[in-house]
Amino acid sequence: MGWRESMVYSPGLRLMSGNEACAEAAIYAGCRFFGGYPITPSTEIAEILSFRLPQNGGHFIQMEDEIASIASVLGASLGGVKSLTATSGPGFSLMQENIGYGCIAEIPCVIIDVQRGGPSTGVPTGSSQGDIMQARWGTHGDHPSIALYPASVTECFELTVRAFNLAEHYRTPVILLSDEIIGHMREAFTMPVVGELKVYDRRRPRRDPDNYQPYEGDIPTISAFGEGYRFHVTGLYHDDSGFPTNDPTSIGRQERRIVRKVIKNRHDIIEYDGRFLDDAKVVVVAAGAVARSAIAAVKRARANGRKVGLFRLKTIWPFPQDEIEQLAANVDTFIVPEMNMGQLFEIVTMAAKGQAQIKRINRVDCEIITPSQIQRMIRESF
Amino acid sequence: MAFDYYQYLRTENLPHIWCPGCGHGIVLKALLRAIDRLKLSKDELCLVSGIGCASRLPGYVDVNTLHTTHGRAIPFATGLKLVKPDLKVIITSGDGDAVAIGGNHFIHGCRRNLDITLIIFNNLIYGMTGGQQSPTTPMNRMSTTTPLGNPNDPFDFAELAKAAGATFVARSTTYHVRLLDRVIQQAIEHKGFSVVEVLEDCPTQYGRRNNLRTPAQMIARYKDLTVSVEAADKLPIEDIRGKLLVGVLHHVERSEFAERYDKIIEEARGASS
Ligand SMILES: Cc1ncc(C[n+]2csc(CCOP(=O)(O)OP(=O)(O)O)c2C)c(N)n1
Ligand code: SF4
Numbered sequence: 001m002g003w004r005e006s007m008v009y010s011p012g013l014r015l016m017s018g019n020e021a022c023a024e025a026a027i028y029a030g031c032r033f034f035g036g037y038p039i040t041p042s043t044e045i046a047e048i049l050s051f052r053l054p055q056n057g058g059h060f061i062q063m064e065d066e067i068a069s070i071a072s073v074l075g076a077s078l079g080g081v082k083s084l085t086a087t088s089g090p091g092f093s094l095m096q097e098n099i100g101y102g103c104i105a106e107i108p109c110v111i112i113d114v115q116r117g118g119p120s121t122g123v124p125t126g127s128s129q130g131d132i133m134q135a136r137w138g139t140h141g142d143h144p145s146i147a148l149y150p151a152s153v154t155e156c157f158e159l160t161v162r163a164f165n166l167a168e169h170y171r172t173p174v175i176l177l178s179d180e181i182i183g184h185m186r187e188a189f190t191m192p193v194v195g196e197l198k199v200y201d202r203r204r205p206r207r208d209p210d211n212y213q214p215y216e217g218d219i220p221t222i223s224a225f226g227e228g229y230r231f232h233v234t235g236l237y238h239d240d241s242g243f244p245t246n247d248p249t250s251i252g253r254q255e256r257r258i259v260r261k262v263i264k265n266r267h268d269i270i271e272y273d274g275r276f277l278d279d280a281k282v283v284v285v286a287a288g289a290v291a292r293s294a295i296a297a298v299k300r301a302r303a304n305g306r307k308v309g310l311f312r313l314k315t316i317w318p319f320p321q322d323e324i325e326q327l328a329a330n331v332d333t334f335i336v337p338e339m340n341m342g343q344l345f346e347i348v349t350m351a352a353k354g355q356a357q358i359k360r361i362n363r364v365d366c367e368i369i370t371p372s373q374i375q376r377m378i379r380e381s382f
Numbered sequence: 383m384a385f386d387y388y389q390y391l392r393t394e395n396l397p398h399i400w401c402p403g404c405g406h407g408i409v410l411k412a413l414l415r416a417i418d419r420l421k422l423s424k425d426e427l428c429l430v431s432g433i434g435c436a437s438r439l440p441g442y443v444d445v446n447t448l449h450t451t452h453g454r455a456i457p458f459a460t461g462l463k464l465v466k467p468d469l470k471v472i473i474t475s476g477d478g479d480a481v482a483i484g485g486n487h488f489i490h491g492c493r494r495n496l497d498i499t500l501i502i503f504n505n506l507i508y509g510m511t512g513g514q515q516s517p518t519t520p521m522n523r524m525s526t527t528t529p530l531g532n533p534n535d536p537f538d539f540a541e542l543a544k545a546a547g548a549t550f551v552a553r554s555t556t557y558h559v560r561l562l563d564r565v566i567q568q569a570i571e572h573k574g575f576s577v578v579e580v581l582e583d584c585p586t587q588y589g590r591r592n593n594l595r596t597p598a599q600m601i602a603r604y605k606d607l608t609v610s611v612e613a614a615d616k617l618p619i620e621d622i623r624g625k626l627l628v629g630v631l632h633h634v635e636r637s638e639f640a641e642r643y644d645k646i647i648e649e650a651r652g653a654s655s
Contacts, residue, residue, distance in 0.1 A: 005653070032465070033461060033464070033465055035457075035460075035461055051650060054643070054646050054647040054649075054650035054651070055647075055650040055651060055653070057647060057651070059464045059465060059643060061460065061461075061464060063457060063460070063490075064457075064486050064487065064490040065486065067454060067457070068454070068456075068457035068460075068486075068487055068490070069457075071450065071451070071454040071457035071458045071460075071461065072457045072458065072460050072461030072464075073461060074450075074458060074461065075430075075448070075457065075458035075459060075460060075461030075462035075463075076461035076462060076464060076465045077461075078448065078462055079461070079462045079464075079465035079466040079469075080465070080466070081465040083461065097451055098451055098454065101450065101451050224466070225428050225446040225448070225462060225466060225469060226425065226426065226428065226446060226466050226468065226469045227425075228425050229446075230424060230425065230444060230445060230446050230447075231446070231447075232440070232441055232447045232448075232449070233447070233448045233449065234441070234448075234449040235449070235450065235451055236449070243392075243395055243441060244441065
């Protein structure tokens with residue numbers, strides 16, 4: 001078996017890394033275009049897709065930088081093809097202007113950000129969770145944000161497929177936050193067969209082309225260029241027809257609609273893994289790599305008879321603030337361990353509305369927060 | 383019979399935003415005539431642009447149209463063309479858009495040789511943002527960010543395109559309208575990355591600051607500033623020194639990117655079966 005063939009996985013029990021699972025999941029979800037620029041620790045996704053996409057009749061292109069990468073992804077999506085890019089912090093920053101373009105022009109696509117340590121070039125091979133706020137507020141202006149965060153290889157696969165489904169359904173860019181630990185760790189994982197996971201395709205217009213309004217309705221239908229609809233796409237505020245407008249009513253309506261389509265449907269988008277929450281007095285809120293330590297810590301504390309629960313975020317944005325607020329009414333303490341200086345901590349604090357005590361564990365040395373670190377804080381909280 | 387431009391225009395979006403005397407309209411008309419001569423159907427055409435006065439052009443034309451972010455028209459078009467190879471993709475871009483902020487995409491677009499046509503509306507200035515210097519503002523000329531005269535050396539887009547690997551490079555001006563028609567048509571017909579630089583005029587931002595009082599005066603100066611490639615071959619060197627060549631400056635055949643990629647798909651599919 002050559003090195004290229006070794007990149008190919010078939011359904012069944014496999015040992016693979018998170019990044020490999022993301023790449024395979026993209027193919028599974030129907031992605032047929034990848035435009036990207038290499039950056040550690042995301043590179044394997046590009047490398048695998050450079051072989052897997054042409055094998056499936058799709059296109060891989062290594063662009064000259066990340067700005068070009070996301071631009072090519074948006075262009076390909078407007079050609080009617082599910083499209084992906086993968087990057088890490090510095091590249092994610094470069095993409096932001098065009099991610100905003102994708103939000104206002106309502107172009108489905110998926111951006112995988114495998115987080116590395118620190119601001120700027122930081123620690124390329126180190127892990128962090130420093131891009132949680134960038135995933136929400138990285139681009140300028142108000143815009144919708146959907147960001148998912150897997151905590152295992154299985155979830156890398158499932159949530160990549162889900163990211164494509166949400167992008168197609170809500171007609172918007174969707175971010176998959178991963179981290180170096182999740183991206184590079186290997187786990188046994190049963191790769192699903194075709195049909196096992198739901199795959200959603202964008203809604204195409206059925207109206208006659210002369211009456212097509214590409215921005216009409218709560219979540220508008222989307223045609224592809226070259227299929228007879230001849231529509232206009234712009235990053236300027238536009239009316240239902242897609243053409244620029246300076247009319248304050250149209251502008252306000254458009255802005256509110258693109259934000260609303262995500263906020264109103266948050267209960268469809270938000271997924272979390274809640275454990276032992278019924279009688280919990282202390283709840284650990286965590287995501288990604290750190291959530292793995294949190295599970296271990298919570299299980300040990302439970303074994304010692306402590307009423308501890310876990311709230312593991314699978315959707316970071318929109319943030320499950322209603323769920324946290326409800327929990328806050330019944331628990332004494334939230335513990336928020338994360339590999340940054342407190343990005344989740346701040347939103348948990350806001351959501352809890354002063355009803356519970358919020359404690360934090362922050363680690364920014366690229367080392368994972370250990371189960372015993374979390375256990376210690378659980379013990380101190382009773 | 384007079385040419386019916388309206389058949390290609392989105393009349394509901396008129397009047398356009400361009401100033402009276404702006405050269406962009408001359409290029410738009412030349413482009414529409416080329417589309418007509420080539421009998422391209424509206425559905426198979428896609429006009430892509432970045433940001434700037436020139437980049438507003440697609441909005442006025444009744445084809446598939448994509449108005450992107452400043453400088454990024456080429457990578458947007460790259461993704462689109464790869465997945466929709468049957469679309470005729472034409473980019474309209476200002477000099478700043480295409481070669482300042484978009485400079486890196488420009489050279490890589492030329493290198494890749496996808497079948498895309500790039501028309502650069504070179505008015506020697508940033509129009510939309512109010513007359514700042516562009517990469518082609520001549521040395522010592524005035525702009526709002528070079529109030530004491532431009533100390534920068536300008537770019538020669540055609541030379542840059544050629545060096546980067548574009549397979550068709552032409553230059554015309556808003557004075558040489560018939561030549562403009564011809565080179566736009568040839569560029570669209572050419573299979574590969576084709577670049578047409580159009581020297582034109584921005585009376586509002588460039589002319590006003592550089593002692594060119596009327597649009598007519600601005601256009602007329604291109605008559606004296608240029609010499610056609612055909613004529614240049616026959617003229618003594620003294621007569622062409624300091625002048626800009628217009629016409630088809632470079633034309634070679636090289637394999638096109640999407641076609642090369644088709645072979646990669648074939649090979650990968652073979653390897654999997
Ligand atoms: C990232 C970014 N930077 C700056 C701008 C502001 N901007 C808009 S148009 C423009 C210059 C356009 O000049 P040119 O491309 O020469 O086109 P013209 O308007 O002259 O036709 C600039 C700098 C922007 N829109 N986006
Ligand atoms: S500012 Fe210059 S380039 Fe822009 S429309 Fe007016 S004349 Fe044309």
